[in-house]
Amino acid sequence: MIKQADATLPRDPATEEAAIAAWLERELGCSEVTIRRMHRWRPIYEAEAVRDGKRERYFLKGERTWPTHPYPLKYECDVQRVLSQSGIRVPEIVAWIPDPATIVMEWVEGGRDAGLIQQAIESGSQMTPDRWHASLTYMDRLAEVHAIPVERFVAAGAEAPSDNADLMLANFERFDAMGRDAGISDPFLVFMGDWLRRKCPQNLAGSAFLTGDCGQFLSDGPEVTCLMDFEIGHIGDPMRDLSCYRGRHPIENMGDLPALFERYAKSSGTPIDWHGMAFHTVAFLTEAYYGPLIGLHDEGPGGDWVESFVQVAIIGRRALEALAEMEGIALDEIALPEPEQTPLEDLALARLSAEISRLPDHDQMQGWQRKVLGSLPQMLANIGHYSRWRDDSYLADIAELTGKACGGVADADQSLQGFIANAGPQDDAALVRILHRKLLRDCLIIAGPNASADHIALAKIEPVLHLAKEARAG
Numbered sequence: 001m002i003k004q005a006d007a008t009l010p011r012d013p014a015t016e017e018a019a020i021a022a023w024l025e026r027e028l029g030c031s032e033v034t035i036r037r038m039h040r041w042r043p044i045y046e047a048e049a050v051r052d053g054k055r056e057r058y059f060l061k062g063e064r065t066w067p068t069h070p071y072p073l074k075y076e077c078d079v080q081r082v083l084s085q086s087g088i089r090v091p092e093i094v095a096w097i098p099d100p101a102t103i104v105m106e107w108v109e110g111g112r113d114a115g116l117i118q119q120a121i122e123s124g125s126q127m128t129p130d131r132w133h134a135s136l137t138y139m140d141r142l143a144e145v146h147a148i149p150v151e152r153f154v155a156a157g158a159e160a161p162s163d164n165a166d167l168m169l170a171n172f173e174r175f176d177a178m179g180r181d182a183g184i185s186d187p188f189l190v191f192m193g194d195w196l197r198r199k200c201p202q203n204l205a206g207s208a209f210l211t212g213d214c215g216q217f218l219s220d221g222p223e224v225t226c227l228m229d230f231e232i233g234h235i236g237d238p239m240r241d242l243s244c245y246r247g248r249h250p251i252e253n254m255g256d257l258p259a260l261f262e263r264y265a266k267s268s269g270t271p272i273d274w275h276g277m278a279f280h281t282v283a284f285l286t287e288a289y290y291g292p293l294i295g296l297h298d299e300g301p302g303g304d305w306v307e308s309f310v311q312v313a314i315i316g317r318r319a320l321e322a323l324a325e326m327e328g329i330a331l332d333e334i335a336l337p338e339p340e341q342t343p344l345e346d347l348a349l350a351r352l353s354a355e356i357s358r359l360p361d362h363d364q365m366q367g368w369q370r371k372v373l374g375s376l377p378q379m380l381a382n383i384g385h386y387s388r389w390r391d392d393s394y395l396a397d398i399a400e401l402t403g404k405a406c407g408g409v410a411d412a413d414q415s416l417q418g419f420i421a422n423a424g425p426q427d428d429a430a431l432v433r434i435l436h437r438k439l440l441r442d443c444l445i446i447a448g449p450n451a452s453a454d455h456i457a458l459a460k461i462e463p464v465l466h467l468a469k470e471a472r473a474g
Contacts, residue, residue: 012301013037013043013301013302013364014363014364016043016062016100017035017037017045017363019099019100020035020045020047020060020062020097020100020102021033021035021047023097023102024047024049024058024104027095027097028049028051028094028095028104029051029052030049030050030051030056031049031050031051032048032049032050032055033047033048033049034047034048034049035047035060036366037302037366037369039368042061042062042064042068043060043061043062043063043064043065043302044059044060044061044062045059045060045062046058046059046060046107047059047060047104056107057107058094058104058105058106058107059091059104059105059106059107059108060102060103060104060105061073061076061102061103061105062100062101062102063100063101063102065298065300065301065302065303066291066294066295066298066300066303067178067181067182067290067291067294068290068291068292068294068295069175069178069231069232069287069290069291070174070175070177070178070232071174071231071232071233071234072101073101073102073103073231074096074101075156075157075158076103076230076231076233077093077096077103078156078157079153079156079157079158079209079230079233080093080103080230081093081156082148082152082153082155082156083145083148083227083230085152086148086152087144088141088144088145088148088227089141089224089225089226089227090226090227090228090230091105091106091107091108091226091228092105092106093105094106108218108225108226108228109218109220109225110217110218110219110220110225110226111218111219111220117251117307117310117311117314117456117457126253127253127254127255129222130219130221130222131219131255132255132256133222134217134219134221134222134223134224135254135255135260136259136260136263137222137223137224138215138217138224138227139260139263139264139267140263140267141217141224141227142211142214142241142264142267142268143264143267143268143270145208145209145211145227146208146209146210146238146241146268146270147208147268148208148209150207150208150209150235152209153209153233153235154235158209158233158234158235159234159235160235161207161235161236164200164202164203165197165200167203167207167235167236167237168200168201168203168236168237168240168276168279168280168283169196169197169200169283170234170236171212171232171234171236171240171283171287172193172196172283172286172287174234175286175287175290176189176193176290178290179290179293179294182294184290184293184294185413185417186293186413187413187416187417187420187435188289188316188435188439189286189289189290189293190417190420190421191420191431191432191435192282192286192289192319192323193286194420195282195323195428196279196282196283196286198425199279199326200279201275201276201279203237203276204273204276205237205238205239205270205271205273205276206237206238206270207235207236207237207238208235208236208238209233209234209235210233210234210235210236210237210238210240210241211227211229211230211233211241211244212230212231212232212233212234212241213229213231213232213244214241214242214244214245215244215245215248215252215254216228216229232287237273237276237280238268238270239272239273239276239277239280240280240283240284242261242264242272242277242280243277243278243280243281243283243284244284245257245260245261246277246281246322246461246462246464247281247284247285247288247315247318247322247461249462250456250459250462251314251456251459257462257464258467261277261467272467272471274464274465274467274468274471275326275465275468277464278322278325278326278464278465279326281319281322281461281464282319282322282323282326285315285316285318285319285322286319288311288315289311289312289315289316289319291311292307292308292309292310292311292312292315293308293312295307295308296308296309296312304372304375305376305379306372306375306376306378306379307372309379309442309446310446310457312439312442313439313442313443313446313457314439314443314446314456314457314459316435316439317436317439317440317443318459318460318461320432320435320436320439321436321460321461322461323432324432324436325461325463325464325465326465327428327429327432329428329429329432329433331432331433331436332433332436332437332440334437334440334441334444335444336386336389336444336445336448336449337386337389339385339386339449340384340385340386340387340388340389342381342384342385345381345384346381346384349377349378349380349381349384350377350381352377353374353377353378356370356373356374356377357370357374359373379446382445382446382448383445385445386441386444386445389441390441390442390445391408391409393437393441394409394412394437394438394441395408395409395412397434397437397438398412398415398416398434401416401419401430401431401434402415402416402418402419416434419431443457443458444457444458
């Protein structure tokens with residue numbers, strides 16, 4: 001659970017968009033400015049304006065409404081400039097708007113997945129032959145990024161690691177500090193943080209500036225048009241970037257992962273450290289758990305509560321699967337029971353869904369925003385059909401582990417955290433199984449009854465350590 005952090009000033013999207021338009025007119029000499037918010041998990045806009053007699057399109061990135069990563073937006077702007085100056089094809093930075101904090105970039109043509117799990121559940125994520133060709137090329141571009149002297153990024157604000165633990169885990173430690181600042185108290189994060197610090201391996205692949213959330217690029221046909229999204233770029237182990245592919249696939253279809261890793265090794269001249277990549281997969285997914293967990297408690301405009309709930313369940317479960325592979329821990333398979341009958345709640349939530357569907361269109365309520373809002377009563381109905389099973393099973397797990405009955409889920413979380421604080425490595429397997437079952441129950445609720453084994457909400461992490469054995473045998 002989260003203890004609410006100090007209240008922040010409310011942000012009004014319409015006011016911020018008006019301020020951005022006014023800045024573009026005043027500082028860049030633009031006229032006829034229009035701004036349209038895009039369906040992303042952060043404030044992302046497409047802007048059009050007339051500048052120097054020509055109609056231009058811009059891509060705008062704004063500050064998130066709640067903490068999802070520990071780096072300021074200005075930092076992303078600065079390191080992206082370094083990448084551009086180093087010959088990497090990224091969107092050109094047109095301007096930095098200090099208030100409201102916004103990066104103004106050139107508009108680059110090309111396509112990609114939106115990166116939202118709910119969209120992947122609804123419509124799938126496809127790997128076309130053209131996108132696959134571009135994905136292979138991206139690995140060449142990634143090798144070029146990793147070859148840039150890290151001193152250039154240090155000059156732009158990146159922190160230089162001081163020792164092996166810093167090189168391998170500094171990014172996680174920044175996320176963990178962000179979580180503590182937000183008042184996070186969560187058994188999963190307590191356990192994972194302890195495990196990552198105990199199991200931190202020796203770096204074998206050197207250091208480089210990392211994209212941080214690797215695999216994000218636009219493509220047009222088979223061509224890569226630009227690399228993008230460096231908001232958590234930092235100096236670390238190159239295997240950390242490759243681990244993102246394991247973390248994202250197949251929710252975002254990344255294609256044949258071993259073939260991509262082989263292409264990177266050939267382009268970079270860096271042999272793949274499979275165990276290092278396996279460790280970084282656990283770290284990457286644990287870091288990715290913080291933002292949506294905080295998002296569950298955010299009350300600011302423009303959030304997506306259901307996406308946060310879905311990400312917490314799926315990302316956390318897959319992090320534990322990656323850990324279990326490293327430790328050789330067998331995980332449990334469970335199934336949804338028959339749904340509980342909640343007729344009154346179903347009627348009320350159906351009425352709320354109907355009212356949301358009738359909300360009129362306007363600048364701050366586009367169709368996709370109405371859909372985000374409408375997903376709330378739908379998900380609450382789904383959870384309600386299995387809430388007793390979900391909660392009672394967790395309480396039984398904690399009672400069996402600790403020998404003490406708990407009065408509710410919050411008490412069980414506290415009891416579990418107390419157990420973890422005094423646990424040793426001999427308790428890892430039991431704790432992994434309990435945490436995995438807890439998150440798997442939510443994944444099953446998300447997938448719904450009679451879901452296929454390949455449902456995205458149930459997609460398992462792709463194993464990787466067998467490739468280390470094959471490499472040694474070869």
